Amino acid sequence: MMQTGMTFNLQRYSTHDGPGIRTVVFLKGCSLACRWCQNPESRRRQPDLLFDSRLCLTGCQLCQQAGLCLVSDAAGQRCLSRCEQDRPALETLRSLCPSGALSVVGETQSLATVLAQVKRDLPFYQRSGGGLTLSGGEPFMQPEFTAALLQAAQAESISTAVESCLHVPWHYIAPALPHLDLLLADLKHLDAEPFLHWTGGRVEQVLDNFRRLKHCAVPLIIRIPLIPGFNADLATLCRLFDFIVEQTSAREVHLLPYHTLGQHKYQLLGEEYRAPGQPLDDEALLSQAQLQARARGLHAVLRGQA
Ligand SMILES: C[S@@+](CC[C@H](N)C(=O)[O-])C[C@H]1O[C@@H](n2cnc3c(N)ncnc32)[C@H](O)[C@@H]1O
Ligand code: SF4
Ligand code: SF4
Numbered sequence: 001m002m003q004t005g006m007t008f009n010l011q012r013y014s015t016h017d018g019p020g021i022r023t024v025v026f027l028k029g030c031s032l033a034c035r036w037c038q039n040p041e042s043r044r045r046q047p048d049l050l051f052d053s054r055l056c057l058t059g060c061q062l063c064q065q066a067g068l069c070l071v072s073d074a075a076g077q078r079c080l081s082r083c084e085q086d087r088p089a090l091e092t093l094r095s096l097c098p099s100g101a102l103s104v105v106g107e108t109q110s111l112a113t114v115l116a117q118v119k120r121d122l123p124f125y126q127r128s129g130g131g132l133t134l135s136g137g138e139p140f141m142q143p144e145f146t147a148a149l150l151q152a153a154q155a156e157s158i159s160t161a162v163e164s165c166l167h168v169p170w171h172y173i174a175p176a177l178p179h180l181d182l183l184l185a186d187l188k189h190l191d192a193e194p195f196l197h198w199t200g201g202r203v204e205q206v207l208d209n210f211r212r213l214k215h216c217a218v219p220l221i222i223r224i225p226l227i228p229g230f231n232a233d234l235a236t237l238c239r240l241f242d243f244i245v246e247q248t249s250a251r252e253v254h255l256l257p258y259h260t261l262g263q264h265k266y267q268l269l270g271e272e273y274r275a276p277g278q279p280l281d282d283e284a285l286l287s288q289a290q291l292q293a294r295a296r297g298l299h300a301v302l303r304g305q306a
Helices: 111-119 122-128 143-155 170-179 192-199 203-213 234-247 263-269 283-295
Strands: 004-014 022-027 048-051 070-072 078-080 102-105 107-110 131-136 159-164 182-186 220-226 252-257 299-302
Touching: 004 111, 004 143, 022 111, 022 143, 048 078, 048 263, 107 111, 111 143, 131 143, 143 159, 143 170, 159 170, 170 203, 182 203, 192 203, 203 234, 220 234, 220 283, 234 283, 252 283, 283 299
Parallel strands: 022 131, 131 159, 159 182, 182 220, 220 252, 252 299
Antiparallel strands: 004 022, 004 107, 048 102, 070 078
């Protein structure tokens, strides 16, 4: 049977998602809804509709004729109706809008199609020590496709990596592990209440997966997004470092200061942004956190620098 997956982006020449030069394939669907997520269009497993009112040619009416309802928000700006019944099947809108104001994000692709795109940069991977990275969304939420794509890439001598929040059942992760050269996994918090409030998920599932991974051979790098009001304080970060040292196999940690680069996409989706309005701007905290991680024997990387 032909394997298919739901992707929403493919990014070539990335240098931030594992070693060397990489192609990042973004898979749609996530089991968390982090308030700060830079890719809110990745969360739903189905395609999403984005609307940019600044690009809309108001007189054209093509989308209304196809059955889409545009309404006015409190500021008088045109926006998508939140009512799903006011939307036609998204496939009818995919290439309808002449100005690019409407875009449909997410498409079903065969494994062969994705692999062919990844293979275009084989010479770069070989020279730089790079390869394929699966991100999202949450790659392990499409477990069969993820495992099969990693296996197919390795069969082409392409090194593989996955970026994951680990908020999935263990049996979604395990089949991919034999085909994985590097796992980049987020550790966001240790406590159930703030984790639930900020992400909508169950922290124990994540922590349990970290403990299980300790007995697996796959190399692990842990990433911590530093989010003001959630985990960006030294006491919380030190507890995370202690957990990493005591309960995981990772000895490298990447600190990711909160940014707001994805904020505008919430508006395009017609959703409210519920994370802080300003990026993290606390150099003292970042350098203290790096020192504390190092004091525990961790290789701590901040903005690509150890
Ligand atoms: C979009 S996620 C996709 C992979 C997976 N779902 C995860 O959370 O690890 C990729 C990385 O971006 C980070 N990230 C997402 N939003 C961010 C933000 N606003 N500021 C800093 N890092 C962010 C995540 O913590 C994660 O390490
Ligand atoms: S089809 Fe595009 S440009 Fe035309 S009204 Fe709809 S959103 Fe605006
Ligand atoms: S787990 Fe990753 S993709 Fe999912 S909502 Fe959080 S940051 Fe976004």
